[in-house]
Amino acid sequence: MELEQFEHTIRKLFNKELLEELDDDYGFTNKSRGSFKTVGYSTNLSLETIESAAENNVELMVTHHDAWDFIYGLKEECLKKLKEYNISHFWIHGPLDFVEFGTCTSLMNVIGIDRVTKYSIYDNGDVPGVGEFNEPIDFNVLVKRMRDELEEPVRMWKNNEKQVKKVGVLTGAGHSSNYIKMALEDGCDTYITGEATLYTIQYAQFAGINLLVGSHTFTEIYGVESLAKKIQELNTAIKIVKLKEDHFELNH
Missing domain, CATH: 3.40.1390.30 (NIF3 (NGG1p interacting factor 3)-like)
Known part of the structure; x- marks a missing residue:
């Protein structure tokens, strides 16, 4: 699947008005490849989910959250890891909360x-x-x-x-x-x-x-899963993989 084809799929799944209204709440953190076969999905972009993506030979990560700016330094470290592993990353926050399958x-x-x-x-x-x-x-x-x-x-x-x-x-x-x-x-x-x-x-x-x-992470993972499945339905040659996230919000 080409990245251009992926972007077309996103525009097909989300109405134009929603994407325009929330245009600063989704996008690519990194584009390392022009095409890919395996998509990994999770709620969060983190060093842990990037490692899980690498272990599963994922070429494109799709997440709900980008690495938040107020988790100081995380975004920079995630970008380094994405480039190191040659993994592209796309995140979609607001539009995924407010779409019918979200x-x-x-x-x-x-x-x-x-x-x-x-x-x-x-x-x-x-x-x-x-x-x-x-x-x-x-x-x-x-x-x-x-x-x-x-x-x-x-x-x-x-x-x-x-x-x-x-x-x-x-x-x-x-x-x-x-x-x-x-x-x-x-x-x-x-x-x-x-x-x-x-x-x-x-x-x-x-x-x-x-x-x-x-938890924030696990109340939202099903929306990301719904999106991943819809992307696969429209592009049947790709493989989707759920990336491992721990229940780190729970203080056991």
Whole structure:
């Protein structure tokens, strides 16, 4: 697959308006090859995921996150490693959060939510996605599903006595209380995200909405996986590989 063909695939999968609105939130960190056969995907660009890519003979990495500037020095070290291993890297952050097959929708599908009634969108800021179960389920059943799928001890706060019917989801850093308020205004009884602060927990408790918090990395990996599979569907000759990431956000 040629890099030009890959870029055409991205433009085909994401609508033009979304890419233009968030044009500084995706792109190539490195172009080492003009063509490739193996694509490796992960949530984060890190020295660890680059090593995993090299071990799997990956020629193009696709991630949700670039190496953040405020993790001082990481981007420079990642770029050195990418060049050393002759690996190209493409990241796509905002557009993947706000496309129909993106991070929030993919997590909802994985945990068995029956209907997505509202996609996560960007409207002068993040807006949570909303999904519903056809039949209400016990809160502990939903907790178990998340723990099983994410393979990590998801934190949970049961803040009402209802069965779970309508769920608000904003993967990753969806911890601001205004996101929970949006979910409440949409009639949600439960809110799922990938980070939590004191204020997240306090507001959920005060408002009486259940709270489920996985890790930033593993609430978002399913969106990256959905993207990788769609790229492969449109370019059947390529191989896709999930790159290893540890549950490093958990302080065991």
